[in-house]
Amino acid sequence: QSGLETISIGHRVEYFAETDSTNLRAMELAEQGAQEGTVVIADCQNGGRGRMGRRWSSPAGVNLYTSIILRPDMAPIQAAQLTFLSAVATARAFEAVAGIEVQVKWPNDILVNGCKIAGLLNELSAETEGVHHVVLGIGANLNMSREQFPDDLRRPATSVLLETGQTVSRVAFAQELYRQLDRLYPLYQQQGFVPIRLAWEALFYLQGHxxxxxxxxxxxxxxxxxxxxxxxxxxxxxxxxxxxxxxxxxxxxx
Ligand code: BTN
Missing domain, CATH: 2.30.30.100 (SH3 type barrels.)
Structure with missing residues (x-):
């Protein structure tokens, strides 16, 4: 049992001790017909994917690597809006579980004091008529120590451990993240992008810069x-x- 009180997100959890990328696993499952709300989670990724073909460093046992399958009824052009939904959910999970105030950077970085603490990578399967499925990929640096970061980072990065000196439960973080998504996704479906955009803009550190x-x-x-x-x-x-x-x-x- 996942221990979740969510309605949709996480009703099915696929766990991997090690995989190349949770996004790839989730895309496969979605193609095989997995329901909306199915989540993939891995202890470690040996081919973690970042934006623009970059790598996402994914050591075992310390961070959260997860991908969530959604099947929204929307035009492909709207799918970018879901990045902001996952950013708001991830930001709220950091606040609730780690007591850290984070900011967002367009389009999809989560930062603390200008250092990246989480990244989002959404992948889409769509035709012109509509979206088949979307995978929300979320990588959150939780208990990663300084030595576990790659030396060749393009921009400064951090983790909950480095920010607070405390470790945080990966399970508690994942549960809170799914809970937040479970709340925000129906809100988005009922009220559209405006409430998501407003919540995101309130976290946007570049507004007016x-x-x-x-x-x-x-x-x-x-x-x-x-x-x-x-x-x-x-x-x-x-x-x-x-x-x-x-x-x-x-x-x-x-
Ligand atoms: C970025 O900032 O470049 C996006 C990083 C996204 C990383 C997550 S970890 C879980 C999921 N699986 C992947 O291979 N990538 C995303």
Whole structure:
């Protein structure tokens, strides 16, 4: 038994001692017809995936690596909104279980004092008519020690242990995360993106800051104006006008 009091999220839990990536396992299960709310959890990942083809360091026994299957009735364009839903749920789990106040960075990092403490990677199976399933991948650094972080990190990272000096129960964290998702997902389905966007913006540390966004071909500099209804980042450009950004790497410029 999972010990959860949730209605949908976590009614089925697939646990792996070791796997390549919980996102890949969840995509497979979803393709085989697994129900909405099925969760995959692993003690260790040997092929943990990050955004933009990066690796997600996933040592055994210390952190949470989990993926949640959803089957929302929505157009593929809306699916990006679910990243913000999982960010709000993850942020609330850090607050409730570890007593840590976190902030979010567009589109999908969870930070404490500018250091990354969790990452989100959503994967989608869809056709033009609609979404088949979405996998919400969440990696939370809980009890990882300084030595367990890779040396070649692009940006500073942290864990609950490094922030508080205390370890936190991985089970308690996972349960709280699923509970939060179990509350936020029906809210999203009933009331749409607005309540999720407002909760996310309240945690958004870049709101009103000057940033540089590297989109590969273009680099934009401007003031963060907020989120569009489809989850895009709105940037008031220095030279005037507003840029809508769908993908890119954001860094603070002020
Ligand atoms: C990022 O910030 O680049 C996203 C990291 C996402 C990591 C999680 S861990 C659980 C799930 N399985 C994966 O392979 N990746 C996500």
């Amino acid at each position: 000057k940033v540089e966004v590297d989109c590969g071909a273009d680099v934009f500099t401007g003031m963060v104006a907020g989120l569009a209804d489809d989850g895009a980042l709105l940037l008031d450009l220095e030279q005037g006008g507003q840029q809508v950004i769908y993908a890119g790497d954001v860094s603070v410029a002020d």
